[in-house]
Amino acid sequence: MKVDNLPQKFVSQYSITNNSNKSDSIHFSGSFSPAKILRIPQSKMYKNFNYNMQRYFNISSKEADYAKNIYTSGNQIKHDLMYILGRKYRNLYFTNQSKELGTNFKNVADMVSNISKPSIVHKKLAKQDNLSFGELENLFVAMDKNKDKTDLVLKLLNLNEKIINTKKLSYNFLSGFVNSKYASEINKNFADYKPYLYLNINKKNIVSDLEQAIENKSYQPQKYEQLFDIINLKNQDEKFSDLSEEVLMSDYYPEKMEVISHFGKSLRFLVSYDKKALNETLLKILKSSNRDNYKDRIYFFDNYLSKNYMSFAENSENIKVVPDILHKIENNENDKEFVYNVIEKNIPFKSPVSLYEFIANIDTKVVNKKINSLKNLFKAYRNNLIGNYNEIELAKDLIDGKPYINRVMQEATLNDLRSDTRTLTGFIKYKLVKFKINLENKFFNNNN
Numbered sequence: 001m002k003v004d005n006l007p008q009k010f011v012s013q014y015s016i017t018n019n020s021n022k023s024d025s026i027h028f029s030g031s032f033s034p035a036k037i038l039r040i041p042q043s044k045m046y047k048n049f050n051y052n053m054q055r056y057f058n059i060s061s062k063e064a065d066y067a068k069n070i071y072t073s074g075n076q077i078k079h080d081l082m083y084i085l086g087r088k089y090r091n092l093y094f095t096n097q098s099k100e101l102g103t104n105f106k107n108v109a110d111m112v113s114n115i116s117k118p119s120i121v122h123k124k125l126a127k128q129d130n131l132s133f134g135e136l137e138n139l140f141v142a143m144d145k146n147k148d149k150t151d152l153v154l155k156l157l158n159l160n161e162k163i164i165n166t167k168k169l170s171y172n173f174l175s176g177f178v179n180s181k182y183a184s185e186i187n188k189n190f191a192d193y194k195p196y197l198y199l200n201i202n203k204k205n206i207v208s209d210l211e212q213a214i215e216n217k218s219y220q221p222q223k224y225e226q227l228f229d230i231i232n233l234k235n236q237d238e239k240f241s242d243l244s245e246e247v248l249m250s251d252y253y254p255e256k257m258e259v260i261s262h263f264g265k266s267l268r269f270l271v272s273y274d275k276k277a278l279n280e281t282l283l284k285i286l287k288s289s290n291r292d293n294y295k296d297r298i299y300f301f302d303n304y305l306s307k308n309y310m311s312f313a314e315n316s317e318n319i320k321v322v323p324d325i326l327h328k329i330e331n332n333e334n335d336k337e338f339v340y341n342v343i344e345k346n347i348p349f350k351s352p353v354s355l356y357e358f359i360a361n362i363d364t365k366v367v368n369k370k371i372n373s374l375k376n377l378f379k380a381y382r383n384n385l386i387g388n389y390n391e392i393e394l395a396k397d398l399i400d401g402k403p404y405i406n407r408v409m410q411e412a413t414l415n416d417l418r419s420d421t422r423t424l425t426g427f428i429k430y431k432l433v434k435f436k437i438n439l440e441n442k443f444f445n446n447n448n
Contacts, residue, residue: 046071049079056086057105058093067109077118084126085112085133103133111137116144121154125174128167135171142178149178152187156197163198176207182214192221195228226252233257237264242279248286255294256286262298266306274316284323293330300329303343311351318352325356338364341371348378354391362395370398 049071053064070078085108111133115122125131125139143150156177159166177183186193193210196219200206213219230248234240240260248257263285267273289297311318328335338359342349349355367374377394 195224277316
């Protein structure tokens with residue numbers, strides 16, 4: 001940029017520092033409304049603006065009057081820009097780096113004055129610490145009177161900050177896209193090109209490679225979207241680090257990525273586990289997941305596996321059996337109903353292995369009809385009313401109507417009521433239920 005013949009002290013060194021946290025906007029109220037300020041350019045508000053320009057750029061009040069037209073234009077964004085750039089200039093002025101600052105107050109004022117349609121994107125660019133005044137001016141000029149280019153820069157600055165450091169986008173990156181002959185095309189179909197940007201942000205030829213792909217009509221949005229999903233999934237959790245990108249890409253479905261993602265989330269607190277067993281299970285789940293079964297799988301992971309993940313650390317068989325449970329759910333409606341009952345009614349199975357063995361050895365169609373009794377029975381044994389237990393044997397005895405099952409259920413019922421006998425209502429209810437149980441047992445014994 002051109003440097004006017006000001007004293008050398010007004011041209012300092014260039015450095016990257018943080019801008020002030022103060023607001024960049026000046027809010028007008030009361031007697032200093034915009035309309036009154038326009039009619040009274042030497043008002044208190046203008047004096048404040050003039051004073052800040054002096055302070056930021058280390059100039060006299062007369063020299064600061066050079067920007068009066070910006071203030072009196074009534075354009076709030078231009079006004080804000082002068083404050084943002086003023087702070088930027090002041091930060092650079094008081095540092096000592098090797099790169100020349102190369103600008104002065106008049107250059108800055110002219111740069112802002114020449115913006116025909118100032119917008120939020122100009123303010124965002126001005127706040128980029130790594131852009132010099134000359135680079136900012138070049139970008140402003142390239143964007144001027146071109147909505148596509150302005151919109152494109154805004155979209156680039158609004159990329160996901162967790163993936164790209166948008167506060168440090170390089171000048172070459174921004175100017176490459178702004179000056180690209182395909183800027184309008186990229187802006188129009190930005191969603192298609194976004195995965196490419198995320199995957200190639202650190203590549204030197206990111207713009208030219210994309211231009212070539214567009215020109216040759218070889219750009220495949222779906223391919224980059226899939227690859228981005230896969231890499232994002234692998235970066236999400238170290239448990240996925242050994243998954244092959246080629247395998248993931250070979251039979252890609254967005255639903256598969258969703259299933260694997262939920263599987264990982266259900267194990268997010270798992271630290272100790274058999275890595276080989278987990279990788280084998282992941283591949284089996286991946287290969288068998290499709291658009292027909294992905295919802296059932298996500299439901300199972302979110303509502304059952306997430307509550308039983310600690311069993312994975314205790315026994316690797318609990319990891320390996322997960323695909324077998326999924327197979328049962330997806331190929332037998334009775335098994336599916338039973339597993340849903342287990343989840344919804346919170347039936348206490350010891351582990352995924354015990355759940356699978358139960359489904360494999362018990363007629364779930366019959367058990368589903370006695371599901372509440374099964375829940376109470378398991379709960380009774382879980383609460384150590386009758387010591388250790390085998391879930392399959394208990395279920396078979398329940399189906400066969402073994403007498404002791406009824407006694408266990410009765411004792412479980414009384415045990416639940418006993419804790420509430422401190423109140424009169426609870427005491428009466430407990431006595432009535434106990435009397436009823438005694439009558440049933442007496443009647444049963446007399447019949448025998």
